[in-house]
Amino acid sequence: MNTLRILVLEDHAFQRTAAVSALNSLGYKNIFQAADGKDALAVISQAGGVDVALCDLSMAGMDGLTFLRLAREAGLIRAVIICSSLPEDLLRTVDRIVTLQGLELLGSVGKPLMVDVLAPLLARYRPHNQIDAKVAESQLDQPTEGEVLEAIRRQEFRAYFQPKFHLRSGEVDGAEVLVRWQSPSRGLLSPGMFLPTIERCGLLDEMFFSLLTQGLSLQRFVQSHGKPFKLAFNLDVTQMANPNLVDRIKALLRIHGASPAGLIFELTETGLLQMPEISMENMVRLRMLGFSLAIDDFGVGYSSLERLCQMPFNEIKLDAGFVQNFHQARYSAVIHGALALARELDMRVVAEGIETADQVQHLARLGCQWGQGFFYARPMNWAHLVDWRFEGQKSSWRRAIGTSDR
Incomplete structure (x- = not known):
């Protein structure tokens, strides 16, 4: 018998009985029932809380939204399955509300509730002691400031490069520069394992200029063999x-004999609303010198369209979430709108997070020209990129998307 404690909140008696029957057939016996939000709060308060709530939304009295908010504030539920016949656009918003409340969203289902749909959703539930253990482990794994400073001194932060490519021809015009930590004791670490410490200790500039130095060395090598290669670097707002940022960048370019036209600096959308005057001055200085500026993760932040018009960006990085949900009409419409906006503002669009040939073809049909993602190439180190750049990457690309040279 499964020990999961489950609440069924449903105002229709037949639907409620059907849900309980489905749960029983799956081996769940610790089931609590309620017909409206007020009754549900009383039931689970007396029971000391539940693991999962199967929650209807539209009910007389206290509706499901109010119940979820109050139950979460009281710490009485941990995860939710939304059971509703509401339109898809409303359910998407409800899913977002549940996530913002800090609840684990297992999924949304229609009515009547089917056993074969319910079973995999409940299987997603992870007891909170497992989640807490993973959080504690990740916190313990965070390096100290001393370890990070030593890693900078020993040049252990390595530049990794993810190519940007033309969606139709497979032509590569450059790459985004990402960071990995090649730790002697921990192995190769992704940014999530050390960036919080970097940010907390105010060491972003040290890491950035290390990556810029590595990137410029690679760029000079690739371009000396007749291959143009723009590089994009991430900058925090x-x-x-x-x-001193712009002067330090200029000095490094002089050392490497590099041109500003070959560099793009990407800024995430988050933080643009509160950007101080000096930051905007530096953006203008960079553009005047010939650098390009891209707004990263476009569509997931809170910057207004007016703010976008005020900033001197000339490239939009379309967030991967839109690309990976392109089959949904609303996401496809947002992609189409972003491309139209970019054309009017004379800005290039690069789609992030491309993982399938279907995504490539759909984006190309909508008029997007450039992209990056695991479908074409994963981030790679200096040596791997050089081998890849000079070894028939276009033919492998064409095989992947089923096209041929004309």
Whole structure:
């Protein structure tokens, strides 16, 4: 018998009975029932809380939305399955509300509730002691400031490069520069394992200029063999407030004999609304020198269209979430709108997170020209990229999307 404690909140008696029957057939016996939100709060309060709530939304009295908010504030539920016949656009918004409340969303289902649909959703539930253990483990794994400073001194932060490519021809015009930590004791670490410490200790500039130095060395090598290769580097909005930022970048370019036209700096949309005056001054200085500026993860932040018009960006990085949900009409419409906006503003669009040939073909049909993602190439180190750049990557690309040279 499964020990999961489950609440069925449903105002229709027949639907409620059907849900309980489905749960019983799956081996769940610790089931609590309620016909409206007020009754549900009383039931689960007396029971000391439940693991999962199967929750209807539209009910007389206290509706499902109010119940979820109050139950979460009281710590009485941990995960939710939405059971509703509401239109898809409303359910998407409800899913977002549940996530923002900090609840684990197992999924949304229609009515009547079917056993074969319910079973895999309940299988997704993870007891909170497992989640807490993973959180604690990740916190313990975070390096100290001393470890990070030593890694910078020993040049253990390595530049990795993910190519940007033309969606129709497979032509590569450059790459985004990402960071990995090649730790002697921990192995190769992704940014999530060390960036929080980097940010907390104010070491973003040290890491950025290390990556810029590595990237410029690679760029000079590739371009010396007749291959143009633009590089894009991520900058945090807080770094743009550094009055010495532009001068330090210029000095490094002089050392490497590099041109500003070959570099793009990407800023995430989050933080643009509160950007101080000095940051905007630096953006203008970079553009005046010939650098390009891209707004990263476009569509997931809170910057207004007016703010986008005010900032001197000339490239939009379309967030991967839109690309991976392109089959949904609303997401496809947003992609189409972003492309139209970019054309009117004379900005290039690069779609992020491309993982399938269907995504490539759909984006190309909508008029998107450039993209990046695991479908074409994963981030790779200096040596791997050089081998890849000079070894028939176009033919492998054409095989992948089923096209041929003309």
